[in-house]
Amino acid sequence: MKQELAIRRFNELDSKDRYVFLHRDLAKIFHEDSERSLNDSLARLVKAGLLERVARGVYVYALSKNKNSSKTIEHIAIALRRGDYNYISLESALSAYGVISQIPVNRLTIMTTGAKGLYKTNYGVIEFTNTKRSIKDILKQSITTGRPLRLASKEAALRDLKRVGRNTHLVDMEAMKDD
Incomplete structure (x- = not known):
């Protein structure tokens, strides 16, 4: 993969707010002859500073005009799961609710x-905790905010905190009642 072509393809995708990629995404974008050829191309792009490897199999386009936004870590989390x-x-x-x-x-x-x-990335630490909640319940107890990921309601976040056995002494229970 020539760098000029890679930059052109990445810039096209970046204009559509796509700048975090899985290894399999890059395989579709670059159409390399073999897995080894793809891996060699990715290694060259990383070495050239065009791609950042942020986790195993997850890459960020280093020249993205979007990448320094606070949304980058959420895009990485979406790619990871x-x-x-x-x-x-x-x-x-x-914390987002101020409670x-x-x-x-x-x-x-x-x-x-x-x-x-x-996962420890250059953009921060991402901690995934498994939930057994139903998809219906997840959608009912979370909201879209213009961010890449949904945000739990205050009540659902507190319930999750208790359910996974985390410390609740930092939570301002009076602020939980405010709307």
């Missing part, structure tokens, strides 16, 4: 129907 239902909850959601006394810095707490896991 593509095909699963994911929503921001626990401390991240409670927790500490703000998680460079950490995103997500409930997922997929596997639990912890």
